[in-house]
Amino acid sequence: MHLDSETIYIPSEAGQMKLIVLRPRGAERAVPGMLWIHGGGYFEGMAEMVHFSRGKDAAKRYGAVVVSPEYRLSVKAPYPAALEDCYTALLWLRDHAEELGADPGKLIVGGESAGGGLAAALCMLAHDRGEVNVFYQFPIYPMLDCFDTDSSRDNHSLGWNTKRNHEGWRRYLGPLWGREDVPAYASPARREDHTGLPPCYTFVADGEPFYRETLDYVEALNKAGVPARADVFHADIHAFDLLLPLTKSAKEAREAFLLNFGKAIGEEAPDE
DSSP states (O other), X not given: OOEEEXXXXXEETTEEXXXXXXXXXXXXXXXXXXXXXXXXXXXXXXXXXXXGSHHHHHHHHHXXXXXXXXXXXXXXXXXXXXXXXXXHHHHHHHHTHHHHTEEEEEEXXXXXXXXXXXXXXXXXXXXXXXXXXXXXXXXXXXXXXXXXXXXXXXXXXXXXXXXXXXXXXXXXXXGGTTOSOOOTTTSGGGOOOOTTOOOEEEEEETXXXXXXXXXXXXXXXXXXXXXXXEEEEOOSSTTHHHHSTXXXXXHHHHHHHHHHHHXXXXXXXXXX
């Protein structure tokens, strides 16, 4: 599937926000529209990261329209700036779905790492505000819990580990850091009622910091009657599919994501 990439700017709370839009070339029918949110611990990263993400994989395999927002990083503005920016981008995708060739009834939210955390929080915010319906969510190895879990505590993995996790949350939460009353929109693991949230697929590595919170999120969704699944792959580093792309686990994770994306939208994966 050939894709066209366009950079556009839309009005936002902080002025103009950049969006990277990936669109299938020559699509003859409405396709799913997906907001894909980049990772980076809430304090680094950029919209262009979509070009080597699972979001782009879905666009190439299934022809989905993918929108990647350049949300405000916590080094410039802490919570809720990034979440509100993502919500603005989601509303823009809803309002422009038809002109993009996307199906307004199949709006998807996904992302990796902190982008996965924002995806989960965005699904909660969208559900509670009732202005836009999210059809499915793909929060890949999401950064969900500002408190240590069994897998994020004393984790000394290369790359993302306990030290960096604390740094990311401290920057993102700002004055909320260390408090017990952190809202679920900031740290989605704090959510108690998952009823009515969109169905979910994710994957995670068994040796990374976010292993436990990823599985806990899926379990909470299932308990609330929301179809949700997590595949677990063997790796001892966060974002293994991006950092170690040639490993067996990374290849299997990418294919599992595409298989479950196809199931979510009711299509079988076409030949590449």
